[in-house]
Amino acid sequence: MRDGRVTALAAGAALVVASAFVRSDFVAMLFVWVAVNVLLTASFRFVTLIGELNFAIAGFVGLGAYAAGCATTMLDAPFVVSLAAGAAAAGLVSLAFGWVTLRSKGPYFLLISFAFTEVLRLVYTQTSAIGGNSGLVGIFPPAWLTGYYPATVLALVLAGLWVLHRLENSDFGRILVAIRNNDLIVQSVGLDVHRTKVLCLAVSSAFAGLGGALLAHANNVISPGDFGFLLAVFTLAYLKVGGEGHFAGSIVGATLLTLLAQYALGFGAFEHVFYGGAIVLVVLLMPEGIVGRWAAWRARRAGAAHARGPEA
């Protein structure tokens, strides 16, 4: 476990350094897209720890992107401040959203969270101050980051992953999984389930907001359509393919599908079929996802080695 973390950290650091030497704009953008999608998928997965599929994540990505976009374009806020604004806006709104909606669970919560995303999208299209249907333009990273924006995004995403991983393996994370298993028992041993669920959603949403802010500065343009429920469906696809049972599942799934999707772009309108197909295939053929399948294979091999005796 310890070794795994060191390896992961070293690989992450190597990627950050490597991204600083990338000369192709397209490859640089790929770095950013993969990194942001990994962060979004990890955030989405964080809420699955309490057993909920949070389609509001797309709404919170949008809130983060619009808050950061407004801060940068309208207030001339420093880059760091506008990122913080993105994370804070999403986190704070999710506190209120979660407080009201997390009394429900399962399909009910899923539908509410889906509606939230769509309502926000409609609100953006109707608000001319933030560009209405055509969106917000001119969201640039600061000049001093020229050439190093992918490295910055990667570093921030790695930091986010580190925080989420730490939280998952703390008391807090253990309580989240316990809530997914049986929330009544968790209440019966003196823990405030509702508050814990709201906090879980807020943490996830703050990172989703940060992801949105990073995305806005990478694409320079955001529009309401970027943050519809399809974004949540993509995130779900990343997680299902990677494997929701393991932290690394979000990383593997988001990376793989984001890279493959560059190829699917050529399919035109059939692009979305690609994601749908990916979900169907994975659910049918390996419901535990790539990382889950790999972990099972390793466990079996370890078991076989154990059975063969100490010399193996």
Next chain:
Amino acid sequence: MAEVLLEVRGLTRRFGGLTAVSGLDFDVRAGEILGLIGPNGAGKSTTFNVVSGFLKPTAGRMVFDGTDITGRPAHEISRLGLVRTFQHGSMLREMSVRDNLLVATISLFRGHAQRERRVLETARMFALDAVLDEPAGNLPHGLQRMVSIAIAFTRRSRLLCLDEPLTGLNPSEVGVALELFRRIRDEFGVTVLLVEHNMKAVMQICDRIVVLDRGEFLAQGTPAEISRNDAVIAAYLGRRR
């Protein structure tokens, strides 16, 4: 007479037009094993859910250990020392037995050493120490029952409320469980409130019994008194109408 640990007065709970529990009064005395019995639909489970804070009472008052707990949320009541189990041997299925017990200690202790000690102590008592790292959902039924009770007992609360803990256990397992309930009371001074359908077991282990019928108080007394009570016999055999 022993001090009253839980005082329930005028407890009423309605679901729409249905009155599940109506004007119920009873006391749980410190250090006793009190049985709460009644035919199906008598309101035992509702009483249990209201007392433990999982349902709000429509009317009435509950005082636990000197604190008014009426309408308080379940997790606060649990922290005050009134802990319940659930029917059907509920546990955290995907989690190891160790984590099942550990979760119960989180709001008790800050220190990991204390938590670990408490978990091991409880596991030994419930004969779960050999399966500590098994996912609880993989255990045989009898052991799952033990896990569900062990979760609650890990807290060493003042009052332990057991909701039909013997359902589905074979006679030898019932014997083991009853012995455990006695030890919980004798060795740890935990008062026990027991809802159970297994009459033989209830008569064997309880110091006193409270009988409900159709949401109302029907009788209370020692097992010997209850087994001779005409109203109780009539309620169970359905002759009262």
